[in-house]
Amino acid sequence: MEEHNANPLRFETNPYHNIVIKDRKVMELTGVKQIDSFDANEFLLETAQGWLMIQGKDLKLGKLDTERGDVIINGIIEALSYVSNKKGNAKETMMSKLFR
Template sequence: MIDDTNNPLRFETNPYHNVVLKDRKIMELTGVKQIDSFDANEFLMETAQGWMVVQGKDLTLDKLDTERGDVVIRGLIESMSYVSNKKGGKDSMMSRIFK
């Protein structure tokens, strides 16, 4: 039995996380909990499997389904990496990522 009383409003309801990359131009993600920040060169997201950074050029948020945790990113995808699973302050994590 799952206890939902300790689960505040979350960005995703699906515990699974999948990534589909099509021709380095379209990235489809499931299991996204939140998008911390994004711009034309980088997306920082928390997924069901940890923090993820997607880097590229001309990146745009094409689809956002907050109920299911689905995200679609368009642009030239140059890299994707999982950064940290730690629950720490945003500033400390950001400083580790951009050193």
């Protein structure tokens, strides 16, 4: 999947944020405010509870409901972590990890 960097996908969402992972192959998220960037190995999302980084292999955007803030990601889910609320710091952290 091509990386999306130009303009983040931003949309309205409800204040609730939930994550359901099914067999490490499907991740269903609610309360997503925006998708900042994504590619086959990593998604960076802003949720109602802060910035969330999802890492894995062959990741694809399966569903996007901008009215409700629902997202489904398909692929092999390897890790997820909440990062600093400042998206610049989150990207800096990702890059610093790559070059260590």
